[in-house]
Amino acid sequence: MPFDPRPMLPGDAYDAARRFAEASAATLAPLHEPAARAAELATQWAALLELGWPGMLVPEAQGGAGGTLLDLAALAEGAGSVALALPLAACCGVAPTLLAGQDALLAELAAGRLQPCVALAGGITLEAGRLSGRALGVETPPRPSHALLAVEDALYLLDLGTPGAAFTRHERIDGRLTLDLDLQGASAQLLAAEAGTSVARACDLGALLSCVEAVAAMGTLIRQTIDYLLQRQQFGTALASFQALRHRVAEMYVAWRNLTGLVQAALREPGWENIAFAKLRLGEAGRFVAEQAIQVHGGMGMTEELPATRLARRILMAEFEWGDRHVHAARLLAAA
Amino acid sequence: MDETAELAAFRAEVRDFALAHCPPEIRAVVAANGKLGRKQWAPWQRILHAHGWGAPSWPKEYGGTGWDQRRRHIFDEVLAECDCPPQYHHGLRHLGPVLIAFGTEEQKARFLPGILSGEDWWCQGYSEPGAGSDLASLKTRAVREGEEYVVTGQKLWTSHAHESDRMYTLVRTNAEVKRQEGITLLLIPLNSPGICVREVRTIDGWHHVNEVFLDGVRVPVANRIGEENKGWTYGKFLLDRERLGGANVAPAFRFLDRCRELVARELAGPADALKRGQLEYRLLLAEAELRGARELGKAAVDAVTAGEPLGLMPSELKLSTADTVQRIGAIALDAVGERVASRFRPVDASGPNAAVEDIEWVQNFMYLRAKTIFGGSNEVQKNVVAKQLFGN
Numbered sequence: 250m251p252f253d254p255r256p257m258l259p260g261d262a263y264d265a266a267r268r269f270a271e272a273s274a275a276t277l278a279p280l281h282e283p284a285a286r287a288a289e290l291a292t293q294w295a296a297l298l299e300l301g302w303p304g305m306l307v308p309e310a311q312g313g314a315g316g317t318l319l320d321l322a323a324l325a326e327g328a329g330s331v332a333l334a335l336p337l338a339a340c341c342g343v344a345p346t347l348l349a350g351q352d353a354l355l356a357e358l359a360a361g362r363l364q365p366c367v368a369l370a371g372g373i374t375l376e377a378g379r380l381s382g383r384a385l386g387v388e389t390p391p392r393p394s395h396a397l398l399a400v401e402d403a404l405y406l407l408d409l410g411t412p413g414a415a416f417t418r419h420e421r422i423d424g425r426l427t428l429d430l431d432l433q434g435a436s437a438q439l440l441a442a443e444a445g446t447s448v449a450r451a452c453d454l455g456a457l458l459s460c461v462e463a464v465a466a467m468g469t470l471i472r473q474t475i476d477y478l479l480q481r482q483q484f485g486t487a488l489a490s491f492q493a494l495r496h497r498v499a500e501m502y503v504a505w506r507n508l509t510g511l512v513q514a515a516l517r518e519p520g521w522e523n524i525a526f527a528k529l530r531l532g533e534a535g536r537f538v539a540e541q542a543i544q545v546h547g548g549m550g551m552t553e554e555l556p557a558t559r560l561a562r563r564i565l566m567a568e569f570e571w572g573d574r575h576v577h578a579a580r581l582l583a584a585a
Numbered sequence: 586m587d588e589t590a591e592l593a594a595f596r597a598e599v600r601d602f603a604l605a606h607c608p609p610e611i612r613a614v615v616a617a618n619g620k621l622g623r624k625q626w627a628p629w630q631r632i633l634h635a636h637g638w639g640a641p642s643w644p645k646e647y648g649g650t651g652w653d654q655r656r657r658h659i660f661d662e663v664l665a666e667c668d669c670p671p672q673y674h675h676g677l678r679h680l681g682p683v684l685i686a687f688g689t690e691e692q693k694a695r696f697l698p699g700i701l702s703g704e705d706w707w708c709q710g711y712s713e714p715g716a717g718s719d720l721a722s723l724k725t726r727a728v729r730e731g732e733e734y735v736v737t738g739q740k741l742w743t744s745h746a747h748e749s750d751r752m753y754t755l756v757r758t759n760a761e762v763k764r765q766e767g768i769t770l771l772l773i774p775l776n777s778p779g780i781c782v783r784e785v786r787t788i789d790g791w792h793h794v795n796e797v798f799l800d801g802v803r804v805p806v807a808n809r810i811g812e813e814n815k816g817w818t819y820g821k822f823l824l825d826r827e828r829l830g831g832a833n834v835a836p837a838f839r840f841l842d843r844c845r846e847l848v849a850r851e852l853a854g855p856a857d858a859l860k861r862g863q864l865e866y867r868l869l870l871a872e873a874e875l876r877g878a879r880e881l882g883k884a885a886v887d888a889v890t891a892g893e894p895l896g897l898m899p900s901e902l903k904l905s906t907a908d909t910v911q912r913i914g915a916i917a918l919d920a921v922g923e924r925v926a927s928r929f930r931p932v933d934a935s936g937p938n939a940a941v942e943d944i945e946w947v948q949n950f951m952y953l954r955a956k957t958i959f960g961g962s963n964e965v966q967k968n969v970v971a972k973q974l975f976g977n
């Protein structure tokens with residue numbers, strides 16, 4: 250029997266998330282207009298809110314599920330295995346982590362009334378108590394109400410409807426929604442003045458969840474690549490009979506297994522160093538698997554319809570979430 | 586004591602022992618990335634054995650330590666950190682488990698103690714001039730005469746044969762049947778009449794591999810493992826154990842540390858900034874891969890301990906570590922190559938240029954090429970992986 254990847258965190262949560270993502274992908278597949286996809290994603294996001302995903306890490310006292318990192322990671326793995334185009338890490342992992350201790354806001358988040366995008370990469374400055382500057386390509390839920398902003402060492406909550414705040418919306422290479430935020434003297438609520446450590450910790454959680462999603466996507470992508478090579482006939486035989494291609498797939502598999510080891514270690518001990526090494530390796534292994542999957546699909550690998558290319562673009566995008574490989578390498582070198 | 590405290594105490598115990606008992610001259614060879622031989626390995630094995638730590642991976646009843654995976658891992662790690670040699674593999678990790686699984690009681694009693702104590706030195710006689718990746722095509726013949734086999738043929742690439750006492754050897758006992766079904770595993774003393782060992786000169790400038798010629802060598806039938814013509818099964822069992830050698834990545838981490846020190850030392854000047862940054866980055870990438878491989882290794886050791894099938898794990902491990910270690914060697918070569926490669930050998934003396942500091946990095950780079958060739962080349966491992974992935 251050909252290869253079928255085994256999940257790191259099997260169970261009900263994984264299965265449910267995977268089924269949700271499969272249904273999502275099937276509904277999105279025929280939609281080509283970005284606006285139509287954004288509208289569909291909004292419907293799906295509302296369904297996820299009903300399922301309580303954004304409240305997974307929120308304590309029960311605030312109306313959440315009081316779940317653990319591993320509970321959320323199992324959802325990320327199931328969703329990632331089909332490259333779900335919704336902001337799981339940002340909205341279900343990073344946002345509640347940033348809001349830890351802010352009980353009223355956590356309750357709003359779990360209830361779906363607070364729907365923030367998360368912009369932690371800088372670009373915004375504070376002048377006379379007001380925020381100005383631009384944050385580009387910020388991953389967002391389909392209908393964001395707020396933005397969580399890291400400004401120097403502080404953390405702010407900005408109402409997107411506030412005067413002086415404007416945004417335009419985009420679609421990422423993996424079909425997720427982002428916005429470019431343009432602030433000109435907008436006022437926002439200061440959540441914490443010295444938030445550097447907790448922002449870094451939240452980013453690391455995001456990076457770890459990105460790795461989990463990417464590992465899951467890579468497993469599916471390798472399986473689809475194998476299926477394609479078994480079925481595609483050239484020179485009177487299946488492409489799967491050519492050693493050059495078989496070796497390429499073996500290399501993809503080993504790169505994936507190696508990365509899986511790192512991600513499992515980081516899930517077990519989620520310190521920043523383990524996460525940085527996993528993210529660094531994702532940059533290498535993920536890029537390799539995505540590029541080679543496209544290559545061995547031939548012309549089909551260049552088409553948008555193919556589920557495999559959707560997975561490949563998701564894996565390529567994961568590299569740029571929460572710090573690319575050079576960001577994490579720089580952290581590791583600075584600490585050495 | 587809770588478990589973490591227990592493991593920490595164990596770590597400290599191993600460290601104290603290693604630093605107090607592993608002779609400094611042996612640790613110096615490891616620290617300088619020298620090639621190890623029996624001269625370093627045997628005394629160290631004797632010391633470990635005397636302390637009851639001779640065989641971390643064997644069951645207790647055969648003199649093993651009975652340690653679980655975590656303790657074995659800590660043991661490997663601490664030994665590497667202290668620049669102690671990793672234990673010699675041919676007896677402990679390759680032949681030992683085969684004897685335990687398939688040997689007679691008499692064979693176990695005869696051979697296991699010498700492996701444990703480090704008195705007996707073993708080498709592996711598998712490859713031949715015409716049988717490398719395609720090992721099943723081996724031709725060295727063994728003809729039964731009464732209670733003896735008479736063995737004639739040639740082995741090639743036999744590591745450490747020049748300093749070994751015995752060679753576990755795959756021979757052909759039946760040329761009429763399917764190739765894999767006519768092979769037998771024999772244990773051959775290297776002082777038997779009719780054996781000649783000759784050095785093969787390698788690109789690293791060290792002597793480690795040999796040709797072994799066998800001309801009418803008489804081997805008692807009592808030295809046969811298991812049944813006649815079933816040697817392929819035992820030999821493959823052994824090769825899987827050999828590939829699991831990759832599970833001990835601790836020495837590779839230490840090698841990485843040394844390479845890092847080299848890069849910092851060699852490229853300290855402002856003119857070296859670009860190169861240094863690039864090499865440091867490559868070292869981080871290598872470290873990430875080694876960390877991933879370490880996890881795969883733990884899973885593999887767990888599977889062996891639980892008696893579960895290993896599946897693709899040996900190949901995954903080999904493919905996850907062999908290139909990585911080569912890449913570390915290449916980083917070191919990039920750091921010192923310009924200065925050192927041009928002075929590899931003195932013209933008026935023999936051997937590599939011991940007077941040139943850091944020459945071992947060039948030797949190691951050369952030596953490490955073998956990592957992707959021996960024990961089933963990377964190409965062969967990829968064939969194995971692909972066969973499983975594609976379902977044929």
Ligand SMILES: Cc1cc2nc3c(=O)[nH]c(=O)nc-3n(C[C@H](O)[C@H](O)[C@H](O)COP(=O)(O)OP(=O)(O)OC[C@H]3O[C@@H](n4cnc5c(N)ncnc54)[C@H](O)[C@@H]3O)c2cc1C
Pocket residue numbers: 708709710711712716717718719741742743744745794955958959960961962963964965968
């Ligand atoms: C330093 C060193 C130590 C060794 N120690 C020992 C030892 O102690 N005992 C022992 O028995 N042997 C030992 N070996 C031998 C080693 O196991 C063989 O070298 C190895 O099996 C490869 O065989 P070969 O050298 O004949 O190469 P070949 O089999 O001739 O291979 C040549 C090239 O072709 C590739 N190739 C071969 N078949 C295929 C295929 N089907 N598909 C794709 N590519 C293929 C190989 O990967 C390789 O790159 C040692 C080798 C070295 C270099």
